[in-house]
Amino acid sequence: MDGSMAFADTLDMGALDEAKIEAHNAIQWLARLARSYAGEAGRDEPPLLWDASRSAVTTPPFADGLRVELRLPELILQFTEHGAPSPHSLDLEGRSSAEVEAWILIETYHRGVDRAAFSKSLPYRIARMRDGDEIRYSAESCKSELEAIARIQQRGAQVLDAVQTALLADAVDGTRQAAPPPGLAVWPERFETGFDLPVEGASGGAKTVLRIGLSLARDSLSAPTLFIRSAGADAQRAALVERSLPLTRQTLRTRSIAQIAEALANQARDAAALATRL
Structure with a gap:
C-alpha cells in the first residue's frame, strides 16, 4: 500500500469475529511455549514479539536461538533457529489441539529441548478458548x-x-x-x-x-x-x-x-x- 489504510473500504467488521477467534486461539500456543521455555520469574504473561518481515507473532528466543512463530494470515506454526526457518512447519488447518501439542513435543525433542517442561497451562482464559480436541482449526472458512x-x-x-x-x-x-x-x-x-x-x-x-x-x-x-x-x-x-x-x-x-x-x-x-x- 502507499501509506493508506483504505484497504478496508468494503470490510464488514462483524465478519471478523470467527477469524479473530481462530487467530487468538492460535497464538496461545506461542504463549504456552514462552511460559514453558522463555518465562521470567514472577511474570505470568511473557510478551510475545511481532516480526513485521515475516508477518508473524513469535516467541522470545529460548534454548540457544530457537523461536517459534505463527504466520498471519495462514496460521502456520514454524520453529526458527538463529533466525532461519526450520524445514518442518505446521499448518493449523483441520488440526486439533492434541495434534498441535504432539507436533510441538516432537519438534522440541528433535532440538534437544526438554519436552517435559512444556505445559499448556495459562494464567488466564480467553473467550471461546479451544481446550478440547473436538474442535479443529478452520482458517480456510474465514x-x-x-x-x-x-x-x-x-x-x-x-x-x-x-x-x-x-x-x-x-x-x-x-x-x-x-x-x-x-x-x-x-x-x-x-x-x-x-x-x-x-x-x-x-x-x-x-x-x-x-x-x-x-x-x-x-x-x-x-x-x-x-x-x-x-x-x-x-x-x-x-x-x-x-x-x-x-x-x-x-x-x-x-x-x-x-x-x-x-x-x-x-x-x-x-x-x-x-x-x-x-
Missing part, C-alpha cells in the same frame, strides 16, 4: 477475514512504529517520558500489539507506565482499536489517562498511516503529560 486481520496488524504495527519513533525523539529532546523500548510486543491474553512507555511521576514520584498498542480482540464484534492506557495504575488514575482510537471503516478509508500515527502520538503526549501530574 480466509478473507484472516487476510484482513493480517493487513490491519501489519498497518497497525506501522502506525505504532511511527509513534515509537516520534516518542523517542521527544525523549531525546528532554521530556519527562523515557524512551520506548525497541520493537513491538504482543500480549496474548488480549491479542494486543504495542509497547510500554515509562513516564516519570511528579517531583520524582513513582513512574507510570503507559501501554500504547493495537487491540484486535477487545470484544467479539468491536472494530480493532488503537489504545493508550496506564498499566498497573489504580482504576481512577487509569481512567484519566486512557485514550482510544477505533479503526472504524471511516477511519480506515479516509486517513493515512501517517495521519493516524500523528493523532495517536499526540494522544500519547497528552496522556504522558497528565500522568506526570498524577
